[in-house]
Amino acid sequence: MFQCTRNWIFICAGILLTAACAEQLKAPPTAAEIESVAIQANQGRQEKAGRQLQQWAGLGLPVAQRELALMLQRAPAGYAEARLWFEKAGAAGDGEAAYTLGDAYYFARLGLARDAAAAWKWYGQAAQQGDDKAALMLSRMAKYGDGVPQDLALSVRWLKFASEQGNAQAMFLLSNAYLSGDGVERDARNARLWLEKSAQGDFPVAIQALALATESGDLELKKDPDRARHLLKEATEERRMHWNKSQ
Numbered sequence: 001m002f003q004c005t006r007n008w009i010f011i012c013a014g015i016l017l018t019a020a021c022a023e024q025l026k027a028p029p030t031a032a033e034i035e036s037v038a039i040q041a042n043q044g045r046q047e048k049a050g051r052q053l054q055q056w057a058g059l060g061l062p063v064a065q066r067e068l069a070l071m072l073q074r075a076p077a078g079y080a081e082a083r084l085w086f087e088k089a090g091a092a093g094d095g096e097a098a099y100t101l102g103d104a105y106y107f108a109r110l111g112l113a114r115d116a117a118a119a120w121k122w123y124g125q126a127a128q129q130g131d132d133k134a135a136l137m138l139s140r141m142a143k144y145g146d147g148v149p150q151d152l153a154l155s156v157r158w159l160k161f162a163s164e165q166g167n168a169q170a171m172f173l174l175s176n177a178y179l180s181g182d183g184v185e186r187d188a189r190n191a192r193l194w195l196e197k198s199a200q201g202d203f204p205v206a207i208q209a210l211a212l213a214t215e216s217g218d219l220e221l222k223k224d225p226d227r228a229r230h231l232l233k234e235a236t237e238e239r240r241m242h243w244n245k246s247q
Contacts (some may be wrong), residue, residue, distance in 0.1 A: 003217075015038075029056060031063045038067035057085060065089035066097040079111040090122060097130030098122045102134060116147025127158070132165035139170070144185075152183030163194065168201025175206070192219040199231070207235035 029037075034056060040049035053071070056064035069085035071076030083104070090098035099122070104110040106119035119227070120141055126134035139158035142151045156177050162170035175194035178187045198206035211231035217223040 004118055005244065028059075028061060029064075034061065034063045034067060038064075038071065040069075055086075060088075060092070060107040062094040062097070065092070066094045066100075069097065070099075073110060073222040076111065083110055083112070090125055092127060095126045095131040095134070097180075098125035098129065099134045100133050102126060106137070112179060118143065120147040124136040126160065132162040132167035132170065134160075135162035135165065136167055136170050136173075139173070154183075156183035163197070166201070168198045168203035168206065171195075171201060172196035172203050172206040172209070188219055192221065195219065202238050204235040207231050207238060211235060 012091065032096075034053070037052050037056075041053050045141045053064055053068050057068040066089040068091065068124045069082040070127070072082035072085065083101070086097045086101045087102075090101050102119045102125075104112050105115045105122060107173060108114040120138065123134040123141075125136045127138055135158045139155045141147050142149065143155035147224060151220045155172070156200035159170050159174040159177060163174050175191045175198060176182075177184050177193065178191035180186070195206055195210055199210045208231070211228045213219045213221050214224050215228035
């Protein structure tokens with residue numbers, strides 16, 4: 001009887017060990033899977049979706065931590081916990097979480113007092129992950145000495161970074177920097193190049209500026225009244241359809 005009991009214990013232990021190993025070997029969820037569960041949790045359709053998100057966040061998955069924080073920030077009662085998860089995700093390399101924290105400190109959100117130095121830190125974390133909006137904010141802060149010593153050259157470096165990531169607004173500001181010589185040597189060719197790139201990115205202010213330059217022949221552009229009229233019409237349409245609420 002004792003031998004049978006001992007064998008049974010060994011069999012059960014083996015089953016439990018096998019199950020534990022299988023769980024450990026299970027692949028972690030992808031970012032898309034986490035975000036899909038987060039959508040369900042935010043829509044309130046599945047209570048277990050919220051629990052799953054919390055479980056993944058507790059396992060140290062940055063995307064889950066960020067998505068949980070985004071869910072918690074919807075109500076003031078969740079601000080403190082949301083900040084905690086944003087910080088964990090941002091420190092682990094999640095650019096969106098870091099950018100959200102930068103905004104929270106810069107614009108005094110999530111129950112925080114405005115802290116430009118802290119905003120600079122988190123925007124920097126986000127920019128390291130390739131976030132063009134964070135780089136644009138760093139450029140703005142460096143230009144005006146907001147949270148850091150004023151540094152026009154540094155401002156231009158962040159404008160270049162944001163422009164290289166495809167940010168049309170940064171391209172327009174970089175064009176202006178080359179045109180005026182603020183933080184960089186004046187260069188009409190580069191001013192025209194970045195203005196054209198910004199206009200191609202459908203930034204209406206750039207399209208309008210390119211129209212005026214085309215009409216007058218500035219920036220070494222050939223005068224072309226017909227093209228100028230077309231560009232002005234395009235700028236109006238882009239502003240009305242896409243940019244009027246945010247720019």
